[in-house]
Amino acid sequence: MKTLYFISLVAFLFLLKPVTSQAQDSTGTINVFLDCRRACDEGHVRNEIQFVNYVRSEEDADIHLLITSQRTGNGGEEFTLEFIVRDEELGGDKTLTYFSAESDTRDERRSELNNYISRGLFFYxxxxxxxxELTIYHNISEDTQPTQRVDNWDNWVFDINADTDIEGEESEKEFSLRGRISAERITPEWKFEFELQQDYDRQTFRDDDEERVFTREDREAELLLVKSLNDHWSAGISSEARRSTRNNYSLLLEGSPAIEFSVFPYEEFTSRQITFRYRFTFGRYDYEERTIYGKLNESQMQQQLSSRIEFTQPWGEFETWINASAFLNDFDRKRLDTRMQLDFRIYRGFSIYISGEYALINDQLSLPAGGITDEEQLLNLREQLTSYSYEARFGLQFSFGSIFNNVVNPRL
Structure with missing residues (x-):
């Protein structure tokens, strides 16, 4: 009887026909491929802007709307909206830029972004x-006339963050405390950033009458000052002070002048950038335990050459980062880090993503001579000796069916 009831229920569910709104006549409006790259709330856009058809693939679109975002110097966010025309009869490509203040709520940010999307679509x-059927409204107020804005903070932005995490069960407890204070001032000519943070983790294990406690602590202060020289060159200096139980530092002090060259003008960073940076570092290191090289403290000079390549285009995203470094007094103590990520749309509804990291490591000067315990290894409380590290990911996505993507249904 139960089996018959289950079969009847499944059959009933399959016979149900969901009620959805129909896509608008494609001859009366335009088809839009919304390509947010996590920069917008797609459901909110489709629900609020209903005078166009949204399609699942750029091959079916009249307009490919590519939206990217970057954090701004005042703590807010800059959105770049590129309206890429696939039907030449509609006209040419357009680009709009929207700045959102750090104080904006999520609803304010997405509502104003929708306004900019609507403005761009009206043209087509x-x-x-x-x-x-469309009407343009103009809200007239005393603030309508353009005026020179007065910034009482002179582009300074301050952040204070703190959080704690408490977990436990009968035989295990964990307590974490994290704090961060930052100050920054970013203008077209100068960039200043200062950050102070601390992480503290304590894990307690109880086995019969025995209790074992493991802690990990990291304190760090960083400062960065950059001067824009022109559209392609920048120069700066950075410094760092750090204490880390995991990395065996009782005190690390580093100072680094650097220079950077950008192949493309910096203003094009939302769509493409290729940069090369050279940095020279002088460091003083005091260790909590004697290292495998018999040192309790030492001074070192190091040079680094790094490059970053990033493209955000209608076909997808590509980013790679390469960093090579070596100590000047011993070129055998060196390191090479690489990171790559590719999101590529191959064809209608079919895309792949590949990401990976690889490092050749031969610069672990701070490793303690006494080694680490099994517990420290399992809990990742201490840095371990290694000559390389790697991580790789690969995935694909394939969707097919109706080309339209207009309906938003938040139920259940």
Whole structure:
């Protein structure tokens, strides 16, 4: 009887026909491929802007709307909206830029972003029948006339963050405390950043009447000052002070002048950038335990050459980062880090992503001579000796069916 009831229920569910709204006549409006790259709330856009058709693939689109975002110097966010025309009869490509203040709420940010999306789409709808159903509103206020803004903070932004995490069960407890204070001032000519943070983790294990406690602590202060020289060159200096039980530092002090060259003008960073940076570092290191090289403290000079390549285009995203470093008094003490990520749209509804990291490591000067215990290894409380590290990911996504993507249904 139970089996018959289950079969009847499944059959009933399959016979149900979901009620959805129909896509608008494609001859009356335009088809838009919304390509947010996590920079917008896609469901909110489709629900609020209903005078266009949203399609799942750029091959079916009249307009490819590519939205990217970057953090701004005042703690806010800059959104770049690229309206890429696939139907030449609609006109040419357009780009809009929207700045959101750090104080904006999530709802304020996404609502204003929708306004900018609507403004950009209006241009391509002027000759479409649906234009007769659209109305443009102009809110007139005392602030309508452009005025020179007065910034009482002179571009300074301050952040204070603190959080704690408490977990436990009968035989295990964990307590974590993290704090961060930062100050920054970013203008087209100068960039100043200062950050102070501390992480503290304590894990307690109880086995019969025995209790074991393991702690890990990391304190760090960083400062960065950069001067823009022109559209392609920048120069700066950074410094760092750190204490880390995991890395065996009772005190690390580093100072680094650096220079950077950008192949493309810096203003194009939202869509493409290729940069090369050279940095020279002088460091003083005091260790909690004697290292495998018999040192309790030492001074070292190090040089680094790094490059970053990043493209955000309609076909997807590509990013790679390479960093090579070596100590000047011993070139055998060196390191090479590489990181790569690719999100590539191959064809309608079919895309792949590949990411990976690899490092050749021969610069672990702070490793303690006494080694580490099994517990410290399992809990990752101490840095371990290694000549390399790697991580790789690969995935694909394939979707098919209706080309339209208009309906938003938040139920259940």
């Amino acid at each position: 709808l002027a000759e479409k029948p649906i234009a007769e």
